[in-house]
Amino acid sequence: MNFKQSAMCAAAAALVVGTASSAGAVTEIQWWHAHGGALGERVNEIADNFNRSQSDYKVSAIYKGSYPETMTAGVAAFRAGKAPHILQVYEVGTALMMGAKGAVVPIYQLMADAKVPFDPEAYLPAVKGYYSTTDGKMLSMPFASSTPVLWFNKDAFKKAGLDPNAPPKTWPEVGEAGKKLVAAGYTCGFSTAWITWIHLENFSAWHNVPFGTQENGFAGFNAEYTFNGPAQVKHIQQLADWQKDKVFVYGGRDNLGNAKFVSGECPMYTESSAGYASFKAGAKFEFGVSTLPYWPDVQGAPQNTIIGGNSLWVMAGHKPAEYKGVAEFMRFLSLPMVQAYWHAYTGYVPITTAAYDMMKSVKFYNDYPGRDIPILELGGKAPTANSKGLRFGYLPQARDAMYEELENIFTAKKTAKEGLDNAVKRGNELLRKFEKEQN
């Protein structure tokens, strides 16, 4: 990472912050988050900068482990009456948090109650949409947001006689490139991280086909999954078929397959834009980034991708004075400088258009080609009912069911149709269970 660029952003962020130091009674605000490692240090810096910018509130950023660990800790703390003020929740936990009406304070309400200026239109539509109600009220503050992209190994492309500056744009092109790479001696054409998120959830949005009914669950808890449609079945079946000539190799759940890309085994890899830091740390070759491939024969593709990552939920049960501080902190987080700093240092996208414009104005994307691809993917078209996000209860368990069925498909125990049908069936059982609990 270029430190000049980042240092500039940091300096900009530092400008916002005054030099005021605290003297009187400081209200403490607890923020439980799930960012370890280098990202955790960035989170601490953001909290520190906020604390230095004013003297009334002190935000304590506390790392609570992985996403599920953080969320469970938050839920357990709430049940025991000890909830933090701000809880970071991964995107698949959104439905659960949204259903918990008495447990959270929606952002729009928080800002209105605290009389802190707040303009929901300032946020990127694809980011805001995921965390808003169908009538546009923002429930949680988007924080770290990323979206899937295609990473590729430029050195391998050269070796296989492919143009390293013209990565494949569509799935048929990926298939062709994969065959050439295999012919050039690679044991794998492409692999993927987060297969359920990228090849089912995002796939559906990107091709503007529904993942579930009720506007992907936004319009009601009685939604049902529909990701066993013809487009999804065709795609998954194609992945399974591509396994035979090693054009596609399944790399395991979550982002276990990252090693396949980093080690040079698989020259093409679909993974979150946030994978940047990890590839930068591990890869010994030059790599490039491109938009997520699509099927040109599906009408309306490419539409827009959906985000992954997390948002900040404000937990109920605290004092108004504390909420005032939480609101101030939310305003601080949305400042273009803070967002620009976060974006420059991580693979996450800026959540406001102002921050994006600021990065463009300092020609950040000229120095770092491809870093704007996720933003373009998310914002290429206005989101439709199929592409603004997902809101399904027990989505973590449903993802597990999807993983299991995909594994059945990739081991030829089931066809794509059979596997996805069963995943839908199992997912719907979970949805009915969730629906019961919400009433």
Place this chain on the structure above:
Amino acid sequence: MVENRRWLTVLTHAILLMGVLVLAFPIWVAFVASTHQLQTLLQPPMPLLPGGHFFENYYKALTEGARAVGAPVWLMMANSLVMALGITFGKIVISMLAAFAIVYFRFRFRIFFFWMIFITLMLPVEVRILPTYKVVSDLGMLDNYFGLTIPLIASATATFLFRQFFMTVPDELSEAARVDGAGPMRFFKDILFPMSRTNIAALFVILFIYGWNQYLWPLLITTDESMYTMLIGINRMLAVGDDQAEWHIIMATTMLAMLPPVAVVVLMQKLFVQGMTETEK
């Protein structure tokens, strides 16, 4: 030794050496990994011999690597030690007293108490974790050493072990104590406790390892970084999400985290086995 055939001895040693190699292999690889740079580990195959970054990696693990976690390694070590020792001594003390009561007294609900202790403690904390969290929170034991130890100090194994041991203590001893006019607590202190030393040592090993290796419980009830334990530290280093896990630092921390329990097992192995298997005194 019954047969003295030379080849048999050689074969035996060969088998044992194989066993040692196979069992030690994962640890060896972890050690090797802790002495290389991250990039070396990510390009297969990783080397089988230690690299030249031992001091660098361990220094980083002890200082910087742990800083991202929020607590220095020495503090996490200290916390793990306090937790492990607290659980160990807590369990030994309350189990010994309970076993003493159950064996040497006749009182109402004696059998009931025994079964209650025995049956209920076989379910691990994982499956009742949310209600237990609530109790601990209500008692104000989040984020302190009480919360880390007390909910875990009830012990069926220890109570059962002491009970079985006390059963083998000859009746003549308590008879003699009674004739001498010594009260039950005198008997406990002067006779039973000294006789139980090997059992206590054996339990110490088992329970220390149990306590040191606690993982999910401390994870849930600590928010204060100054309360983190070694295993939480390792877990935090692994859960980096989209970031690259720093395997070289994780492995160095893992090696450090294994030192105390391994030391306890190796140094106390003799007492451990004696206490667990000897019955006749």
Place this chain on the structure above:
Amino acid sequence: MAGGPHPLLGSSVEKRVTFNNRVLPYLLVAPQIAVTLVFFIWPASQAVFQSVLIQDAFGLSTRFAWFDNFIYLFDNAEYLQSMKVTAVFSIAVALLALVSALFLAVQADRVIKGATTYKTLLIWPYAVAPAVAGVLFLFLFNPNVGLLVYALRAVGYGWNHALNGDQAMGLVIVAAAWRQISYNFLFFLAGLQAIPKSLIEAAAIDGAGSVRRFWTIVFPLLTPTSFFLLVMNIVYAFFETFGIIHQVTKGGPAGSTNILVYNVFRDGFLGLDLGGSAAQSVVLMVIVISLTVIQFRYIERRVNY
């Protein structure tokens, strides 16, 4: 006698001589009972209560649901599959850990020089936390960069436990047994060393070969130890191995390593399905209590030899 009444199994006869005191025994059991009541009985009863409720994660809306959670559970093909997986996994872990430990212990008992050294070298994996053991084995067998995967590929065996359920099962069994071998080894060796050598020599003079001597003399004397270890190993495989599953396979691929405790952890801790995971906890409690009762029945019969 070697391997006589074992401390953990031992005889259940009563003491003939006891002290008389009305208050003292209650005081003595009080700490243990208090901790048990507060941190076990109460939370466990909450779990039982939870299992007949349908409730959202935050406890905001609650409805009594009779046995809906249980019906859902047993209607679920994946849960029944998980029971089967658990049985296979537990038995395999216990057998692998017991057989290899016994085999090594017999060898170690045979050598005169260096027995203590071998013992020291063989026991320390026991000190490694299951979760850490999981990390170590994942590191070795990572389908993408694992060292052993690389070696296996070099000899023409494709390893990918991310897709191959049998390989995944084999891997978690080995990882779980690895740590337990050390523990079993210690007990077997102690048991073997306690067998009077004269007994074995007498048999040797009678012309019994070493294999026959083992099965007719040594093994029977080791049965109480073996049985105790079998119980400990199964309990270990049942409960303590979830850290390994969590680190290595997350129950996959396609549910092939999804043991019951991992399923509880996944649904309750990761998925926040409180009713469902409470129902699973109740099922686990029933299994554990039945195992305990069977074990005691068996021991009571065994001890009277």
